[in-house]
Amino acid sequence: MRNQDCIFCRLASGQLPMTKIYEDDELLAFPDIHPKAPTHILIIPKDHVVTSIAAMSEANQRLLGQMLWRAKLLAEGQGIAEAGYRLVFNVRRHGGQEVDHLHLHLLGGRRLGPMA
Ligand code: AMP
Ligand code: ZN
Numbered sequence: 059m060r061n062q063d064c065i066f067c068r069l070a071s072g073q074l075p076m077t078k079i080y081e082d083d084e085l086l087a088f089p090d091i092h093p094k095a096p097t098h099i100l101i102i103p104k105d106h107v108v109t110s111i112a113a114m115s116e117a118n119q120r121l122l123g124q125m126l127w128r129a130k131l132l133a134e135g136q137g138i139a140e141a142g143y144r145l146v147f148n149v150r151r152h153g154g155q156e157v158d159h160l161h162l163h164l165l166g167g168r169r170l171g172p173m174a
Contacts, residue, residue, distance in 0.1 A: 061106045066159035070104045084121065085128055087164075096167025097136050097143070101125050102159060109158040110149050129164045138166035 060067040068074045070086055079099055080087035090098040103121055108114050114122065126145070133139040143166030148155040 059106050061159070064106055064157070064159050066100075066102050066157055066161065067106050070102065080128065080132060085124060087128065087132055090163065095144075095165040095170060097138050097165065099129075099132060099136070099164040101128055101132070101162040101164060106159055108160050110153075110155055110160055111147050112149050114160075125160075125162045129162055132164055133166060136164075136166070142166065144170050 060071055062068070065074065069076045069088065076088045078086065078088055080101075081104075084103055084105075085101060086104050087099050087101045090100050103125070107121060108118060111122075129145050130139075133143045143164060146163040146165065147153075147161075148163070
C-alpha cells in the first residue's frame with residue numbers, strides 16, 4: 059500500500075527525487091536529506107506497511123529482520139562497519155519521529171556523541 063500523503067511513499071514511487079543506495083522487492087535505502095553524520099542512510103519498506111515500530115504486529119517481524127540485516131550489509135558497503143555505526147528507530151513523538159512510515163537510520167563515518 060502506498061500513501062499519497064506520505065513523503066516516503068512518494069519517494070518510493072518515484073514522485074519525489076531520491077538517490078537510490080539500495081533496492082530490492084521490499085526495501086529501499088537512500089541518503090537522509092539532512093544528514094547528521096558523514097554517512098546517514100534511511101532504510102524503509104517500499105510499502106507503507108506500518109507507521110513505526112510501535113504499530114508493528116508479530117507478522118512484521120521478518121520485515122524488521124530484513125531491515126536490520128540490510129543495515130549491516132550497507133554499513134559494510136559504505137566502509138563504516140569496522141569503525142562502528144549507529145542504528146536508530148525513532149518511535150512516535152517522544153522518540154522524535156517525524157515521518158510516519160517505518161524507517162531505520164544508519165549513521166556513521168564519525169564518532170557519534172552520547173544519545174539524548
Ligand atoms: P524521523 O525523525 O526518524 O522520522 O526521520 C525522518 C528523516 O527523514 C529525517 O532525518 C529527515 O531529514 C528525513 N527526510 C525527510 N524528507 C526527506 C527526503 N525527501 N529525502 C530524504 N530524507 C528525508
Ligand atoms: Zn508511506
